[in-house]
Amino acid sequence: AQKITQTQPGMFVQEKEAVTLDCTYDTSDQSYGLFWYKQPSSGEMIFLIYQGSYDEQNATEGRYSLNFQKARKSANLVISASQLGDSAMYFCAMREGEGGSYIPTFGRGTSLIVHP
Amino acid sequence: NAGVTQTPKFQVLKTGQSMTLQCAQDMNHEYMSWYRQDPGMGLRLIHYSVGAGITDQGEVPNGYNVSRSTTEDFPLRLLSAAPSQTSVYFCASSFFSQNEKLFFGSGTQLSVL
Numbered sequence: 001a002q003k004i005t006q007t008q009p010g011m012f013v014q015e016k017e018a019v020t021l022d023c024t025y026d027t028s029d030q031s032y033g034l035f036w037y038k039q040p041s042s043g044e045m046i047f048l049i050y051q052g053s054y055d056e057q058n059a060t061e062g063r064y065s066l067n068f069q070k071a072r073k074s075a076n077l078v079i080s081a082s083q084l085g086d087s088a089m090y091f092c093a094m095r096e097g098e099g100g101s102y103i104p105t106f107g108r109g110t111s112l113i114v115h116p
Numbered sequence: 117n118a119g120v121t122q123t124p125k126f127q128v129l130k131t132g133q134s135m136t137l138q139c140a141q142d143m144n145h146e147y148m149s150w151y152r153q154d155p156g157m158g159l160r161l162i163h164y165s166v167g168a169g170i171t172d173q174g175e176v177p178n179g180y181n182v183s184r185s186t187t188e189d190f191p192l193r194l195l196s197a198a199p200s201q202t203s204v205y206f207c208a209s210s211f212f213s214q215n216e217k218l219f220f221g222s223g224t225q226l227s228v229l
Contacts, residue, residue, distance in 0.1 A: 045220035
């Protein structure tokens, strides 16, 4: 079974609008970390945002926020005011604590296209 | 501060050839890893290491070999290349903790003919 599920292979959004990229995860650990990475067409992997399982508030980094719903095991990425440069692949990842030995696992990614 | 240096950026091999992808980091990270990225499959873990002298298999280890003789270096060896190993390869490193982000190399586009 996949530990990280990203159900949206592709998403489209109009420039300046907000978009939510879905991520659900599966773990029996109480302690874990959730990450989002961006991969533009140039190919590099860029870290965007982190949420710890014990963090009570949703993480925010500029226009990025992570909508963390622990009971639902979801960690959706919200991009506000989309820009053309946000067009990229986005990967959700998890590092589990005790049971997962901190080895990161990745989802299959969501391709986001921002239209002008 | 160079971060994670991965070479080469591009490589074409013939079936049966061997080669080594190089990865070096200068951040004193304990954790180093190799992923392959294929369309629609995300990043799949090939091998990883949590310190010098310690390596372990990931999700897709067959056909690959690694060693970690120093903290800084973590080369990936393709023993006898196959077309199924055509992929984009990433080296990544971090401190070994659940809240540490990965630092990635720039990737290697490998084609096996």
